[in-house]
Amino acid sequence: MSRDAILAAARTYQGVPCPLPTVPEFGPASNDALLARFKEVLEQVGGRWVERTAGGDLVGIVRQHYPDATRIVSALEDLPISTVTIGADSTPDQLVRIELAILRGRVGVAENAAVWVDEAQLPHRALPFVAEHCVLLLDPGNLVADMHAAYAALAGGDYGWGAFVSGPSKTADIEQALVIGAQGPRSLLVVFDSSGTSLTGA
């Protein structure tokens, strides 16, 4: 059986055991510095951001940025702007016609503007990729400095699928020319929303 042959070969040839290093913590930063860094990197990777003030009008923000969107899916409860309902059994045909997906991110990473989304917050895994445009709500209290801190913040979370999303879909496959909106979303808007409950470790 191939499995046993491969494992036997690996065991025979893997050589002298070498130690596993400990990954240290790298420079912590203040929350203000994290937010400024996140915004700066997000702009570099082609994303945009807006701050939602306490009790601010989320629908207004969405309308302002995406005035023409009509087929809108919201993964947030009770957002009156949602026009399409998506579930685990939605078909590819239904999914690919979505114009705007409004989702909640769990953790944001300052060094690379990546926002973690996972199955627990989504009606369908395809949503962050299939929508023409994507809005991610993120509590600035859930920002961390780097990827080490991000995985530490996500530890213990039980998800069947999850992803870091950093800016919109992009390609530079034709002569290194950057094109925003390859196969996935053409734009990504991060809404800093401190009115939601903290989701870290939820």
Next chain:
Amino acid sequence: MNPDSHAAAAASFLRDAERTGWHDRAIWFVRQKRDIAARSVPEWEELRGLASAIKRHTMSHLALYLEAFERSARRNGVTVHWARDAAEHNDLVLGILRARGARRLVKSKSMLTEECRLNPFLAGNGIEVVETDLGERIVQLAGEEPSHIVMPAIHRKKAEVAALFHRTLGTREDPDPAYLAEAARQHLRGLMASADAAMTGVNFAVAETGAMVVCTNEGNADLGAHLAPVHIASMGLDKVIPRTEHLGVFLRLLARSATGQPVTAYTSHFVRPRPGAELHVVIVDNGRTAQLARDDFRESLHCIRCGACLNTCPVYRRSGGHSYGVTVAGPIGAILAPGFDLAAHASLPFASTLCGSCADVCPVRIDIPRQLYRWRQIAVASGQVSWSKRVSMRLLGATLASASRYERAGRLLRRLLRRVPRLIGHPALDPWSRSRELPVAPEESFREWYRRERRTR
């Protein structure tokens, strides 16, 4: 393949000097972006050291971590398959597709499936295969192989892509990259929405959790995998890492080294199948445990396929990926390929100046030049180099090994070269001089001058 195959293939690439220069500059630009990204991380060198040590540890416990990954993946409801070689991998994939009656397969970029020649195999068995990464789709439509592991179509100019899309997709012949990418988007999204199965590669497989991490910028791996009823992930057995926390180290290095981005747009973690869908993983050996057995070359398995060594290599940039004749080109390919088939790829370790730039940029600090040098020794010892190289190197070795022979040879050559200037360095005999001119031979050597001066004082 003849012993000079890389040089011969590179010569045909170099015939178009304008294109060679363009290729060189386009790829050097990526290297510069990498430098800026690396310098923005204060702990960059510490991360490289950690990455190297984690890989070394993992390889020295490979069986343990492969079994742990298998256990975790099975617990997650993932079907785990093992393939000793390309043929078994391809048969397994075809078997999964046939069991589901799948006719159309969408694929995100996977160098492993290129290595296994999966696409022609599936096409021959009636499966429609669609590459969904833009660069991969370009080379697929052109009937080519990728020339770069990260930027598959880097050798193609936009006007050529425009002509290709005009012919194959019916677009107008407009070389604007935005127009071409939009045309590909419409074309590919339609195909992904109607696929029967999706395939992806695996960048990292976490033994502790069974998570398979896939990095893309276009979002195509996720679109394919989340829309199709079956997802097959193909992974080389060198992709396993011990724990989730190690992802932090590798993901900070990968995209910065590859394209200078702080991270890819999408870093997806596949753990359990989507409700109602299937998730398979094929763990492939295909020569990797044989490479593990070679003490001198085990470290080549640490590679995370960022492509930084290709972008920095003066030979790669001026010879093009296709000149290597293997899936993984460039310096890393030149130390991997001889392990698969020394006779076929013996010229590749010589496609280097041993300048060491590849080792300087490698995010997992693989000592590529040392392994290139070792492969050269093995190639020579097993008679895999040309007659002219063997004889000239033996002659040069004998000359340089003795001070008196060196001095005599110098005197002789200086005298001969003054009389017959192109005696050596004749373009017909010496390839090195085809674009170089030898300086005029001096009257005497420094040592001769020094001895003369001492006598006259």
